[in-house]
Amino acid sequence: MKTAPRVGVFGLLGSGNLGNDGSLEAVLGYLRAEHPEAVVDALCGGPEVVMARYRIPATRLHWYRGEYRTASGAGAIAAKALGKLVDAVRTAAWVRRHDVVIVPGMGVLEATLPLRPWGFPYSQFLLCAAGRLFGTRVALVGVGADAIGNRPTRALVRWSARLAAYRSYRDALSREAIRAMGVDTTQDEVYPDLAFALPTPRTTAPPGPPGLVCVGVMAFHGGDDDRARAEEIHRRYLDGTTRFVRTLVDEGRPVRLLTGDKCDAPVVAAILDAVDSPLVTAAETASLADLMKEMAAAETVVATRYHNLICALKTGTPTLALSYAAKSDALMERMGLGAYCHPARQIDAGQLLAQFRSLEKRSAELRRTLAERNLAAARQLQDQFTALTAALFPTAGKTLQEVR
Template identity: 75%
Template sequence: MTPVRVGVFGLLGSGNLGNDGSLEAVLDHLRTAHPDARVDALCGGPETVTARYGIPATRLHWNRGEYRTASRVGAVAAKGAGKLVDIVRTAAWVRRHDVVIVPGMGVLEATLPLRPWGFPYSLFLLCASGRLLGTKVALVGVGAAAIRDPATRALVRWSARLAAHRSYRDTQSRDAMRAMGVRTARDMVHPDLAFALPTPEGTVRQEGTVCVGVMDFHGGNDDRARADEIHRRYVDGVISFVRYLVDDGRRVRLLTGDDCDTTVVDAIRAAVDSPQVTAAEPASLTHLMRETATADTVVATRYHNLICALKSGTPTLALTYAAKSDALMARMGLGAYCHSAREVDADRLIDQFRALEKRSTELRQTLAERNEAVARELADHLTRMSTALFPTSHAAARPEDR
């Protein structure tokens, strides 16, 4: 009997807490349902993944400067060479596995600025290698959205078509892939993988505290022409809102979800110079959940900040930048409390915040009920995924050096 060989793939360990939270949820499931599985990663931050999760990890790209802007001839040449080397590296890594899982993340969307030769190209190499080499590639609980750029759209569409298993974190994602020409009749929809993480216990609510989750937001792929304007309006609106909270005697706890978000935290703290405004430095979604659980109310932008707040049962107002956030809020019974991150209006945001607080007790009960239903649904899907992907026996497994 040979243990099943499982790879996990993505921009993991790169500073995005949502991506790492999805990985953690999948690893927890594998350790429970398949304790003998041998797991390793091909990812953006291999050192972080190995240190934090205890699994071997390989760097996703041969070129260490993959995500730095290249202007010099040497840097451009290195990027081009890296794309060719990564074909071989990715195929060699895929070949060593029985199953490769892409855990959650918005890998089939372009709601944030994205170039086709970046992660979409890497995902295509993964899925094509899996199809050619007989390794099952599973896109589990991923996000998807309509994509206008032809090259990015083509890479995403073919990646999805070549995958052996697909499931989505909301109905809009499945609909988007169907609209892009992917057959989705057998594809499932289930809650985001982060909902499988345990809810922290023993937290005590601190009356008068509001968590404000911020984001280094410049719009999406289609907003590049006015990215600076969107960013300025977003930051100015959040600053005005935080100033209102401070003037109202509230304590404000600023939250992030990616390393780049600290620039927005710094801008807010510089503009609202008050000891009532502090910033958390969360290292995981579990840490984020602890922060949101102690608050009276949460106002957040990043998708997984919203998940943490909702899962902790705290009334939440969303600054939404994509349909996935609106869908999540509606699913959890808070669809009325969404505000566009592209068009932040501080006065209207304050009015929505006041309305949210008036229904705080009622909404906490609603969230408790919705969280129970979500947990059951996600557990059922993970069981189905295991049945579909993992063979019951590996007595005739392929050679290690195939």
């Protein structure tokens, strides 16, 4: 008889980041379509959400529940240190129970947002080391990477990549970043982000009000190397975004504010407070599908978060990126909108408006371009999943006796 493969999914899933959960959804769709016999569970940041939403068993990633809170007292510091030791044992035991572990997309090999080495980089290193120790195939699938300045973080990321059994990337710059860290990437491939494999929601709802602009905002404080200037960067970003929204409202344009993570809510509140107008509303979204429905109803999208951009581009809506990392620029270039990137760190109201007006003038042309690029992305992701099956399930179809 055949043996059902035991497959684990790993990451900051169910923790409030819609992009991370969208990557998980894409991989679960692949597994259910191509490997329905697989027994799947998760080691993740938000197990309650993952169990409720995706109907798979899930275990909390960290033993210490205050892992992502700043340890301010001796007790908290000791608990966090103990948690690192406990997590090493817990992670190894979880990995050992699986044939395959998949890290679905996400920027797990980058530090474009503030990141401590003993946080997720350490957890991922434990995963990959345990996989190598116990013979469990660990796959980093369609992940993002970038240059990392912090040496401990860079070392953990480099060793995680080296120890993984399979790697693929969501853009060429990610592969180059890992190669520059000293990892052999000659067998690694580049495919579109996993979120492009998600179905585009079909909606019978009427389009949004005439001239609707969706603005995706972010609790942006710079990257891992910007901690000293984090508040200054955030104030500049919030001020620039608010001024842009106010200009649209002054022209009579309705604006719909969107987020991509629960931590973005204060930015929405600040803009609503500063631009006191019924033309500005905020959407409540629980998934990338919800985001896509909002963006499909808009004439134009201006967004910051990477997966906000993907949702807008996937619906074929002309999009302008408030870019905070090279991955956003690479995505926009890949989708034919490379001219419509604006730096999130230094928003220039005049230049941003000029880019926005140019984008709207070319709307019909850009919608055709996006339709073509989306078809190409779908075909490339089919190739990704075919390659993944060959790498992770080489015994598919063999009997239990043959495997032994």
